[in-house]
Amino acid sequence: MMDMKSVEKKWQEKWEKSRLNVFNKKNADKKLYVLEMFSYPSAANLHVGHWYNYGPTDSYARFKKMQGYEVFQPMGFDAFGLPAENYAIKTGIHPKDSTEKNIALMERQLRNMGAMFDWTAEIKTCEENYYKWTQWLFLQLYKKGLAYRKEALVNWCPGCETVLANEQVIDGKCERCGNTVLRKDMTQWFFKITDYAEELLSDLDGLDWPEKTKLMQKNWIGKSTGCEIDFECETGDTITVFTTRPDTVFGVNYVVLAPEHPLVEKLKTAHPENAKAIDAYVQYASEANDIDRLSTAREKTGVATGAYAIHPLTQKKVPIYLADYVLYSYGTGAVMAVSAHDERDYAFATKYGLPITQVIQKKGGETVLPFCEDGILVNSGEFDGLSGEDARDAISAKLAKLGKGSKKVNYRLRDWSVSRQRYWGAPIPMIHCEKCGVVPVPEKDLPVKLPYDVEFRPNGKSPLASHDGFMHCTCPECGGKATRDPDTLDTFVCSSWYYLRYADAHNEKQAWSKEVADTMLPVDVYVGGSEHACMHLLYARFITKALRDMGLVSFDEPFKRLVHQGIILGPDGNRMSKSRGNVVSPDKYIDEYGSDIFRLYLMFGFSYTEGGPWNDDGIKSIAKFIDRVERLVRKAMDDKTSGYTDIRSAEKELDYVKNYAIKSITRDVELFSFNTSVARIMEYVNALQKYDALPEKNGAFFKASLEDLVRMLAPFTPHFAEELWEICGNKDSVFTESYPIVDEQALIKAETEYAVQVNSKIKAKLMIAESATEEEIKATVCAHAEIAPLIEGKTIKKCIIVKGRLVNLIVG
RNA sequence: GCGGAUGUGGCGAAACUGGCAGACGCGCAGGUUUCAGGUUCCUGUGGGCAACCAUGCAGGUUCAAGUCCUGUCAUCCGCACCA
Numbered sequence A: 001m002m003d004m005k006s007v008e009k010k011w012q013e014k015w016e017k018s019r020l021n022v023f024n025k026k027n028a029d030k031k032l033y034v035l036e037m038f039s040y041p042s043a044a045n046l047h048v049g050h051w052y053n054y055g056p057t058d059s060y061a062r063f064k065k066m067q068g069y070e071v072f073q074p075m076g077f078d079a080f081g082l083p084a085e086n087y088a089i090k091t092g093i094h095p096k097d098s099t100e101k102n103i104a105l106m107e108r109q110l111r112n113m114g115a116m117f118d119w120t121a122e123i124k125t126c127e128e129n130y131y132k133w134t135q136w137l138f139l140q141l142y143k144k145g146l147a148y149r150k151e152a153l154v155n156w157c158p159g160c161e162t163v164l165a166n167e168q169v170i171d172g173k174c175e176r177c178g179n180t181v182l183r184k185d186m187t188q189w190f191f192k193i194t195d196y197a198e199e200l201l202s203d204l205d206g207l208d209w210p211e212k213t214k215l216m217q218k219n220w221i222g223k224s225t226g227c228e229i230d231f232e233c234e235t236g237d238t239i240t241v242f243t244t245r246p247d248t249v250f251g252v253n254y255v256v257l258a259p260e261h262p263l264v265e266k267l268k269t270a271h272p273e274n275a276k277a278i279d280a281y282v283q284y285a286s287e288a289n290d291i292d293r294l295s296t297a298r299e300k301t302g303v304a305t306g307a308y309a310i311h312p313l314t315q316k317k318v319p320i321y322l323a324d325y326v327l328y329s330y331g332t333g334a335v336m337a338v339s340a341h342d343e344r345d346y347a348f349a350t351k352y353g354l355p356i357t358q359v360i361q362k363k364g365g366e367t368v369l370p371f372c373e374d375g376i377l378v379n380s381g382e383f384d385g386l387s388g389e390d391a392r393d394a395i396s397a398k399l400a401k402l403g404k405g406s407k408k409v410n411y412r413l414r415d416w417s418v419s420r421q422r423y424w425g426a427p428i429p430m431i432h433c434e435k436c437g438v439v440p441v442p443e444k445d446l447p448v449k450l451p452y453d454v455e456f457r458p459n460g461k462s463p464l465a466s467h468d469g470f471m472h473c474t475c476p477e478c479g480g481k482a483t484r485d486p487d488t489l490d491t492f493v494c495s496s497w498y499y500l501r502y503a504d505a506h507n508e509k510q511a512w513s514k515e516v517a518d519t520m521l522p523v524d525v526y527v528g529g530s531e532h533a534c535m536h537l538l539y540a541r542f543i544t545k546a547l548r549d550m551g552l553v554s555f556d557e558p559f560k561r562l563v564h565q566g567i568i569l570g571p572d573g574n575r576m577s578k579s580r581g582n583v584v585s586p587d588k589y590i591d592e593y594g595s596d597i598f599r600l601y602l603m604f605g606f607s608y609t610e611g612g613p614w615n616d617d618g619i620k621s622i623a624k625f626i627d628r629v630e631r632l633v634r635k636a637m638d639d640k641t642s643g644y645t646d647i648r649s650a651e652k653e654l655d656y657v658k659n660y661a662i663k664s665i666t667r668d669v670e671l672f673s674f675n676t677s678v679a680r681i682m683e684y685v686n687a688l689q690k691y692d693a694l695p696e697k698n699g700a701f702f703k704a705s706l707e708d709l710v711r712m713l714a715p716f717t718p719h720f721a722e723e724l725w726e727i728c729g730n731k732d733s734v735f736t737e738s739y740p741i742v743d744e745q746a747l748i749k750a751e752t753e754y755a756v757q758v759n760s761k762i763k764a765k766l767m768i769a770e771s772a773t774e775e776e777i778k779a780t781v782c783a784h785a786e787i788a789p790l791i792e793g794k795t796i797k798k799c800i801i802v803k804g805r806l807v808n809l810i811v812g
Numbered sequence B: 001g002c003g004g005a006u007g008u009g010g011c012g013a014a015a016c017u018g019g020c021a022g023a024c025g026c027g028c029a030g031g032u033u034u035c036a037g038g039u040u041c042c043u044g045u046g047g048g049c050a051a052c053c054a055u056g057c058a059g060g061u062u063c064a065a066g067u068c069c070u071g072u073c074a075u076c077c078g079c080a081c082c083a
Helices: A004-018 A025-030 A048-066 A082-091 A095-113 A128-143 A193-206 A211-221 A246-251 A264-270 A272-287 A290-294 A343-352 A388-402 A498-503 A514-520 A536-549 A587-593 A595-605 A617-638 A649-670 A674-692 A699-713 A718-727 A774-783
Strands: A031-036 A070-072 A147-157 A162-164 A182-191 A223-233 A238-243 A254-257 A302-310 A317-323 A334-337 A405-411 A430-433 A437-440 A472-474 A481-484 A523-527 A559-563 A567-569 A611-613 A751-758 A761-769 A796-802 A806-811
Touching: A004 A095, A004 A595, A004 A718, A025 A031, A025 A070, A031 A048, A031 A498, A031 A514, A048 A070, A048 A095, A048 A523, A048 A567, A048 A595, A048 A649, A082 A095, A095 A595, A128 A147, A128 A437, A128 A536, A193 A211, A193 A223, A193 A405, A193 A536, A211 A536, A223 A246, A223 A388, A238 A246, A238 A254, A238 A334, A246 A388, A254 A302, A254 A343, A264 A272, A264 A302, A272 A302, A272 A317, A302 A343, A317 A343, A334 A343, A388 A405, A498 A514, A536 A559, A587 A595, A587 A617, A595 A617, A595 A674, A595 A718, A617 A674, A617 A699, A617 A718, A649 A674, A649 A699, A674 A699, A699 A718, A751 A774, A761 A774, A774 A796, A774 A806
Parallel strands: A031 A070, A031 A523, A254 A317, A523 A559, A567 A611, A751 A806
Antiparallel strands: A147 A162, A147 A182, A223 A238, A223 A302, A223 A405, A254 A334, A302 A317, A430 A437, A430 A481, A472 A481, A751 A761, A796 A806
């Protein structure tokens, strides 16, 4: 039995020395960029999830390398972020110190994993030579008008006196102190991702991504086509509403504004008798936290303003309400309420006793209100009788003609808020000057360094705001006194472009050279968890498109193909978590069996994209399998009795199994179907063992067959295969070999087994020559001893032959 | 509420465009090796004595359904008043 630990160490050192894992630019024409999502540097050891992401994907990469691709598989660290800062607040250990320590630890473990990472391209997002370019990226977006400042609602924890990221808000409460999180207006930097909404949506079609992920992005972007309609308000102002159902416009019973709508103030002035009630409602709505407000189950609330608006087509007066079921952030922040044909309006109207006017009739059936589907228009003047689509066209055309409305497309997607009132991130490279306003830091002055000596314990402001040395600077435009932006960038900004930096990691003059980027990118295969569907994966696509429009890259999409690994659950079937106490650590398994066996088990025991509950019964069997392979190889190499040199049926049979395995593996690895690939190798090993047990065998043939086994095994158990390859008497790395290629000739058999059915029931199995014609097959089947009695005296109505598989005789 | 996925032996799972359901492995049983335990190797292993019955459940299409269609239940994931 091999000492896996020393074998792994031996080969890792050899690979390091021979630069086996380093991308060779000379072969760039054959490049294949295989990327795993980089890691957050945690203090804990690598967990099963890391192994499950990186181990099998590395096998994929190695397989492609053996197929002749020049594989680029870099690794790095997404090193800024909240956990390090929270840890610092709790323990007083500086985020930089803990992060660097964690990176060192994690990098060592990643190296011990033996994956084919090209460490020469390693990046750490918290280092100056990286975040300098993150800041540069911000400036490019700013120049392009894609970064802007505005007031926005943020999560505010009154206990910690700080802003929280959405992820830190658990059930409406602060994850640290448990206080109820409030919403607060603050001026923030945003990236204008909404400018790209349409392209982000339409380009999904061309991506080789899981359909589920594409659908999630599609829903997230949330395109809806409709119409904006103007209602004149009694104050003389115009209330513009957005609707996807202009066909229901004759059924408008009232108009609703979101409580935050700017017109509220004016309406209050116009109707002082209601001012108190309005104020109370606005206050009530602002205090409701997101969880309550967003719940569909919540009862509708609202208040009458006393004001009215004029219906643009009927000229009738309709009352104006405030209600928080209308979201200020979507559409125009105002809706026309059609009580009969919208569930929410119906519920509101019912509660407050408002009129309900039916204007749509169900086609062929009784109309039950609220009726929200398409139907035939009634009570709609000249538009009566029209149906859904036609009515929408006709009515929006009429409104447009009157200057009272126009077609409009809205997206659910909002601009990306990137300011964080936090310390451990890339400082936003902006300067605030009393005279010149907001001024970008000149590129030559980058990076804006993140100072070390900062009080990062929360006090209600960004930690950097209290650091005088950082804050005070001179205005690059007027040279006068100015201050820096005290906020840092969301870490998703760092990870939105890292795949570009990998390709040109040591470039000191640029973030990347366009030439290099265009050679190395896009990423051919990107592997990571599906939890990033609407965050990282969307941001990265947006940034790529923005960079393309700036002429900095020449491709539209960063990740051509995307694969999500499944999740390995705890043995109890739940997500692993400390609180549940069901966390399985890979350490003891690595210690006992080594990294090859551990990764092989991960590949064999689970369906890669599904994952599933952890179970360690299987890992022992993998260790046994590896032992068996080793014994088989050693025995064959020691075997001096080479026997004879003929190729008999036994050799042909072995060759068949081998080539069947090669063919299957070649297809399955491409699909990330590792469990079936390993199964085919096991079958081949079983066949080799059977052959080995023969009294006589062709020694040279057997040795060659075993060398093929080692090649086949190499991507899955790289260290072990190298050792076997050496035992076989080879000097070079097995990874300089090419993966065995299927010999189709070996897969042709003289005879195939057919299942024979009579009236669709299996009755017999028999061997039929591959060359037989359909007529011959039919004759053979009918004459067969088990079949003949069953069809005797009956007419064969039909004979279905599936070549190489089955024959179905329909008799009556 | 909306959208999506999944449901197959005692267990992890296979099954490419409808074509022999359960590959491969675990476990289990019997044998073998060993002083003994582990190990090795061999054989068997969905259920039922059988005809037959079996892919969550109920229908349907088809010569043929795990696979296609309709309905339904359960679990998981995403979104959640988006007008």
